[in-house]
Amino acid sequence: MKVTKSQPAQIEQAHDEFEIALLAELRHLRSSEKILQRMYPKLKTKPQLRNRFMDQLAEMQLRAQRLDAVLNPIGALRSPIPAALAVNLPAA
Numbered sequence: 001m002k003v004t005k006s007q008p009a010q011i012e013q014a015h016d017e018f019e020i021a022l023l024a025e026l027r028h029l030r031s032s033e034k035i036l037q038r039m040y041p042k043l044k045t046k047p048q049l050r051n052r053f054m055d056q057l058a059e060m061q062l063r064a065q066r067l068d069a070v071l072n073p074i075g076a077l078r079s080p081i082p083a084a085l086a087v088n089l090p091a092a
Contacts, residue, residue: 025067032060
């Protein structure tokens with residue numbers, strides 16, 4: 001197999017793309033966290049928000065677990081992701 005001079009550039013580009021994707025995912029998680037923080041106090045007065053809150057929380061948890069698995073693949077293999085995420089919140 002012939003090694004070309006462009007291989008280091010390709011590796012660097014792949015690394016840059018990974019960092020961009022990582023930062024985008026972290027921004028998305030932070031944005032979701034802020035939305036949930038604003039929504040949580042309203043659950044008592046607006047119980048209709050509960051389903052939306054729970055859906056968004058579950059989606060955020062799954063994204064966080066996937067990101068963790070990418071960043072820590074050995075740890076992800078040791079602790080399996082639960083089939084169903086359940087969050088116990090007091091009834092609003």
